[in-house]
Amino acid sequence: MDRVYIFDTTLRDGDQTPGVNLKLNEKIEIAKELERMRVDIIEAGFAASSQGEFESVRTIASIIKDSIVATLCRTVQKDIDIGWEAVRVAQNPRIHVFISTSDIHLQTMMKKTRDEVIEITESMVKYAKRYCSDVEFSAQDATRSDWDFLIKVLQVAVKSGATTINIPDTVGYIIPEEYALLIKTILQKVDGKYIVSTHCHDDLGLAVANSLAAVKAGARQVEGCINGIGERAGNTALEEVIMAIKVRKDFFNLYTNIDTTRIYHVSQLVSKYSGIPIQPNKAIVGLNAFRHQSGVHQHGVVSNRMNYEIIDPQDIGLPKGGIIVLNKNSGRHGLKAKLVELGYNLTEEQMNEVFSEFKKEADVKGEIRDDELVKIVERTLQTKKT
Numbered sequence: 001m002d003r004v005y006i007f008d009t010t011l012r013d014g015d016q017t018p019g020v021n022l023k024l025n026e027k028i029e030i031a032k033e034l035e036r037m038r039v040d041i042i043e044a045g046f047a048a049s050s051q052g053e054f055e056s057v058r059t060i061a062s063i064i065k066d067s068i069v070a071t072l073c074r075t076v077q078k079d080i081d082i083g084w085e086a087v088r089v090a091q092n093p094r095i096h097v098f099i100s101t102s103d104i105h106l107q108t109m110m111k112k113t114r115d116e117v118i119e120i121t122e123s124m125v126k127y128a129k130r131y132c133s134d135v136e137f138s139a140q141d142a143t144r145s146d147w148d149f150l151i152k153v154l155q156v157a158v159k160s161g162a163t164t165i166n167i168p169d170t171v172g173y174i175i176p177e178e179y180a181l182l183i184k185t186i187l188q189k190v191d192g193k194y195i196v197s198t199h200c201h202d203d204l205g206l207a208v209a210n211s212l213a214a215v216k217a218g219a220r221q222v223e224g225c226i227n228g229i230g231e232r233a234g235n236t237a238l239e240e241v242i243m244a245i246k247v248r249k250d251f252f253n254l255y256t257n258i259d260t261t262r263i264y265h266v267s268q269l270v271s272k273y274s275g276i277p278i279q280p281n282k283a284i285v286g287l288n289a290f291r292h293q294s295g296v297h298q299h300g301v302v303s304n305r306m307n308y309e310i311i312d313p314q315d316i317g318l319p320k321g322g323i324i325v326l327n328k329n330s331g332r333h334g335l336k337a338k339l340v341e342l343g344y345n346l347t348e349e350q351m352n353e354v355f356s357e358f359k360k361e362a363d364v365k366g367e368i369r370d371d372e373l374v375k376i377v378e379r380t381l382q383t384k385k386t
Ligand code: KIV
Pocket: 013, 098, 138, 139, 140, 141, 166, 168, 169, 170, 171, 199, 201
């Protein structure tokens, strides 16, 4: 089985989320958690973007020992000099350089010709390589670029020393089948020894699907952020990719080195520090991801969780309990399981009384919280005694 490397950019692309501004101590805590989760590469920031950013990249680089620490740099000497100064203290440093390859970026933003992009790629990858053996090259807006030109640029990057070539879907534009074909074409046409990486944005809600399609087509590094935060609609949600590769091992025949039992904790941490709540129906880490409300489903999971779950919640480090959500749709099996969870062991007759009281209240209130259920039980048992 082949390994897929996980590249986390929560501290860089994630920190570019509108409204998010992670502080140094928060970044350090997240970086340590990512290392504990065994993320392969942590992109600690964009060192040349400000003095504060430089210091935080450098601090993280000096603390993290097991993961590779990367910093993003434009393909300009000054960025690469500053970036290297920031990550050189790392046990395993990486310089990550990028340049745009789409015509729209070249003509309206960068004012560069295609030939100039090729020249800059060659000279700046070589420049970064003088400092660091581990150089990643990203072709910004790759998915809206002319494929022949993109392949030329990537070939130059590899020949100049890039060991990872990243194919960003910068504006979240591509469709899974198309992305898979692009990755396959790159692997066929670009000679040399390199890893192909994916970096997807979620503008069409396809970032995870695109990343997985790319992996199936041969990409062996996935970039993304915890909880899918990032510019605009966000990046690939790493926890979703990691769990898809694990749960569907039969399909992918691949693995990651991630300790998935750290996922829940790191997700909570990123939500707390980014100030971005996790939507309840979010895959893997949402509040409802392992909760069941309808009577039929509750009956199913009480008999065997796999009737309606494909992931063992302990696999993502979810604290035990809380799988049953009681409301008017719930049946006896769900109610009984919840009562056992709360420490009650009722007789058949008591159960009938409680069930009927619970249904009356649920019809009015909707969801019945644990503390409300306890009150129903106590009240019912009390009435029976008197
Ligand atoms: O989305 C993007 O293109 C990026 C690159 C700079 C890697 O974040």
